[in-house]
Amino acid sequence: MDDVELVERAQQGDQSAFTQLVVRYQKVAVGTAFAALGSAVEADDVAQEAFLLAHRKLVGFRRDASFKTWLLTIVWRRAFNRRRGMAHRLRVWLEPEDARWSQATSLAASTEEVLIDRQLREHLRRLVVTLPPKLRDALLVGSSGHHTVQEAAAILGVPEGTVKSRASSARRLLKRKLAGLGYAAR
Amino acid sequence: MPLDDGNRPEEMRRRIDGAIDRETFALLDVRVSRDFVARVEAAIEASERSWSGPVRRFALIGAVCVLALAAAAYYSIVVRPSGDRVPVLASRSAGDTAAGRPLSPAVATPTPGDAVAFVSGPAPTRTGPAPVSEEGASADAAAEPGVAVASTEPAERLEVPGVVIERLSVERIQVASLSIARLVEREPTSAARR
Numbered sequence: 376m377d378d379v380e381l382v383e384r385a386q387q388g389d390q391s392a393f394t395q396l397v398v399r400y401q402k403v404a405v406g407t408a409f410a411a412l413g414s415a416v417e418a419d420d421v422a423q424e425a426f427l428l429a430h431r432k433l434v435g436f437r438r439d440a441s442f443k444t445w446l447l448t449i450v451w452r453r454a455f456n457r458r459r460g461m462a463h464r465l466r467v468w469l470e471p472e473d474a475r476w477s478q479a480t481s482l483a484a485s486t487e488e489v490l491i492d493r494q495l496r497e498h499l500r501r502l503v504v505t506l507p508p509k510l511r512d513a514l515l516v517g518s519s520g521h522h523t524v525q526e527a528a529a530i531l532g533v534p535e536g537t538v539k540s541r542a543s544s545a546r547r548l549l550k551r552k553l554a555g556l557g558y559a560a561r
Numbered sequence: 562m563p564l565d566d567g568n569r570p571e572e573m574r575r576r577i578d579g580a581i582d583r584e585t586f587a588l589l590d591v592r593v594s595r596d597f598v599a600r601v602e603a604a605i606e607a608s609e610r611s612w613s614g615p616v617r618r619f620a621l622i623g624a625v626c627v628l629a630l631a632a633a634a635y636y637s638i639v640v641r642p643s644g645d646r647v648p649v650l651a652s653r654s655a656g657d658t659a660a661g662r663p664l665s666p667a668v669a670t671p672t673p674g675d676a677v678a679f680v681s682g683p684a685p686t687r688t689g690p691a692p693v694s695e696e697g698a699s700a701d702a703a704a705e706p707g708v709a710v711a712s713t714e715p716a717e718r719l720e721v722p723g724v725v726i727e728r729l730s731v732e733r734i735q736v737a738s739l740s741i742a743r744l745v746e747r748e749p750t751s752a753a754r755r
Contacts, residue, residue: 397601406589426601427608499584519585549581
């Protein structure tokens with residue numbers, strides 16, 4: 376069953392249809408919240424709150440955008456608000472950045488793992504974490520492969536061109552920092 | 562550094578680009594707890610329970626009461642006074658006060674920085690130390706729609722018993738004038754009737 380049908384049924388009060396939407400988008404919702412917060416625990420909380428809010432607002436959802444984009448916009452807004460809140464700031468202050476960002480991410484070895492320099496990945500992760508938030512948001516949401524640029528623009532609430540330019544600036548910055556670590560192509 | 566062999570910059574560039582792509586993807590490829598869906602369902606159920614039956618009814622009644630109170634307060638504070646009052650615009654400078662001259666109507670265009678007094682209330686029979694005749698000149702001023710009055714004195718100095726004086730900023734003068742124009746149309750002052 377596609378999203379449109381599930382949304383219609385959920386709007387008519389079919390709880391199981393909404394549950395199917397939760398099952399379908401739980402991962403991407405938590406991932407998007409994680410991009411803003413860098414904490415698996417907080418991302419989980421925010422995604423749950425966002426689903427609850429989406430359920431309440433579903434009757435008013437007019438399908439101007441896809442359900443996924445609409446949901447992720449809610450997720451991002453809540454995550455962004457939390458990022459600005461005192462509790463999150465305190466958490467960031469108490470917990471080392473590296474530790475937070477590595478909590479729930481998949482560092483498990485894949486078939487590609489043998490081809491990838493592990494040290495480069497570790498350096499990259501550290502550098503991504505230290506990017507200015509606006510650039511990091513655009514890089515993670517807009518060019519990580521999880522969302523299209525159009526979706527990322529809707530989620531972040533900025534024009535597509537801004538997403539692209541920020542993501543590209545983030546990449547340039549990463550490469551410059553990597554070059555400083557000796558990874559530059561001469 | 563292991564990747565920096567220096568001999569194949571293109572290869573290195575590709576590897577770095579590829580590593581960025583993979584790493585950014587991996588960063589968001591989070592694990593979701595197994596009970597996530599169950600927790601969302603439970604939260605929805607709890608939320609629906611709390612918003613159903615007596616709770617919702619109570620909340621709705623409360624909201625209606627608050628709205629009614631707010632409307633009543635708005636009417637009594639904002640709408641009603643402007644309808645009941647007979648506004649009188651008058652001005653007096655510090656020199657007038659010193660000379661004991663009466664509060665007089667003055668057709669003037671206030672400029673930013675002027676103190677502006679909007680005198681309203683029942684038409685005053687006296688204006689404190691500076692007497693004005695019954696249905697005095699200040700009532701005539703009120704009959705002139707669009708009249709704005711500036712005073713170099715603080716509004717408090719214009720205060721007379723039974724007359725409400727409000728300080729207005731220059732930006733609000735237009736509003737005051739309009740309300741006077743409306744009021745004069747509906748309820749002409751005795752001066753206007755004459």
